[in-house]
Amino acid sequence: MTFASTAFGVSLAGARPVLVDVRAEDGLIDPDRIEAAITPRTKAIIPVHLYGQCAEMTAVCSIAAKYSLRVIEDAAQAHGASYAGRRAGGLGDIGCFSFYPGKNLGAYGDGGLVTTARCDLAERIEVLRNCGSPVKYHHDEIGLNSRLDTLQAAILRVKLERLDEWNAARRRIAAYYDAALNGISEVDRTRHSEGSVHHLYVVRLTGRDRVLKALNARGIGAGVHYPFALHELQAYASLGHRPGAFPIAEDWARRCLSPAIPPRSCARTRSSRRRPWCRRSGFTSRARSRRSGTRPRRASRRPSCRRPIGPSPGLEGRPWRATSLSRPRGAAGSSPWFTSGSTGQALRA
Numbered sequence: 001m002t003f004a005s006t007a008f009g010v011s012l013a014g015a016r017p018v019l020v021d022v023r024a025e026d027g028l029i030d031p032d033r034i035e036a037a038i039t040p041r042t043k044a045i046i047p048v049h050l051y052g053q054c055a056e057m058t059a060v061c062s063i064a065a066k067y068s069l070r071v072i073e074d075a076a077q078a079h080g081a082s083y084a085g086r087r088a089g090g091l092g093d094i095g096c097f098s099f100y101p102g103k104n105l106g107a108y109g110d111g112g113l114v115t116t117a118r119c120d121l122a123e124r125i126e127v128l129r130n131c132g133s134p135v136k137y138h139h140d141e142i143g144l145n146s147r148l149d150t151l152q153a154a155i156l157r158v159k160l161e162r163l164d165e166w167n168a169a170r171r172r173i174a175a176y177y178d179a180a181l182n183g184i185s186e187v188d189r190t191r192h193s194e195g196s197v198h199h200l201y202v203v204r205l206t207g208r209d210r211v212l213k214a215l216n217a218r219g220i221g222a223g224v225h226y227p228f229a230l231h232e233l234q235a236y237a238s239l240g241h242r243p244g245a246f247p248i249a250e251d252w253a254r255r256c257l258s259p260a261i262p263p264r265s266c267a268r269t270r271s272s273r274r275r276p277w278c279r280r281s282g283f284t285s286r287a288r289s290r291r292s293g294t295r296p297r298r299a300s301r302r303p304s305c306r307r308p309i310g311p312s313p314g315l316e317g318r319p320w321r322a323t324s325l326s327r328p329r330g331a332a333g334s335s336p337w338f339t340s341g342s343t344g345q346a347l348r349a
């Protein structure tokens with residue numbers, strides 16, 4: 001299970017995505033199925049840290065080592081997530097983050113970031129994102145204009161300070177849902193690890209579309225992530241997979257439902273403890289105002305939301321914390337450094 005872009009990165013790099021089914025309990029790539037999908041032409045494995053939870057990276061990395069493959073983490077939904085004490089984006093050769101506004105760390109427009117601890121890959125990605133040009137007007141290869149917009153970088157730099165706090169709020173909401181849904185046999189909850197940052201809280205249930213409609217009709221935000229498995233997309237009809245080729249992913253696509261998990265609007269309100277989707281979120285107030293024909297109310301500025309931005313002790317010393325979104329010149333050692341880019345560029349590197 002993933003958003004289409006994971007595979008698009010492969011296709012846009014001129015390669016062919018080879019799909020692997022997911023685990024029933026969490027929708028993450030099933031390590032037991034990876035080896036069967038590897039051919040002599042395989043270059044890399046792309047585990048997706050779906051819904052904010054890291055894939056089984058010990059198993060993925062040991063398979064990659066066995067076949068001399070690179071590991072490219074799709075960490076688009078996993079800002080701040082951890083696995084065995086290490087952060088997403090620092091677990092494979094390359095980590096790819098999205099700053100689409102809805103992400104745990106979202107910009108005010110589009111943006112992305114690639115992490116790697118390998119200097120050779122870093123230098124190559126830096127060239128690719130800069131029109132294939134290591135030196136101004138010297139275009140050694142065909143590249144892209146894919147530098148992170150400075151304005152977005154400035155916004156992200158400020159928001160980064162609050163990421164752990166927002167992720168903690170997401171964990172609280174997920175715990176609420178877990179407790180509320182415990183014992184309801186019709187609902188399959190997603191197994192999640194401690195390191196998850198709950199980009200989404202996803203359950204599976206029969207009659208999903210009916211429930212989604214009923215929730216939305218009551219002004220309760222909920223969505224579906226995702227209604228199709230990758231091989232079911234028209235864009236990948238050419239891969240030639242039949243229905244049933246990836247039965248677990250197909251089951252997720254038919255039955256998954258994501259009730260809203262908007263941390264910033266409910267992190268500290270009393271009502272949020274009772275209703276994690278929180279009426280004060282833009283999501284629900286827009287739905288309410290559509291019904292009533294009024295303008296949506298602006299969320300009041302609570303003093304607790306105006307904490308001055310300052311150093312966040314929780315983030316200090318962690319390798320993936322970047323205050324600069326470009327590579328520190330001369331940086332050495334094993335800490336990943338940062339540049340903007342895409343999964344496609346990571347693959348081409």
Ligand SMILES: Cc1ncc(COP(=O)(O)O)c(C=O)c1O
Pocket residue numbers: 002003005006048074076077097098099100110111112
């Ligand atoms: C799992 C996953 N991979 C890749 C992407 C693509 O990110 P972007 O839209 O920033 O290119 C997304 C974005 O939604 C995503 O959720």
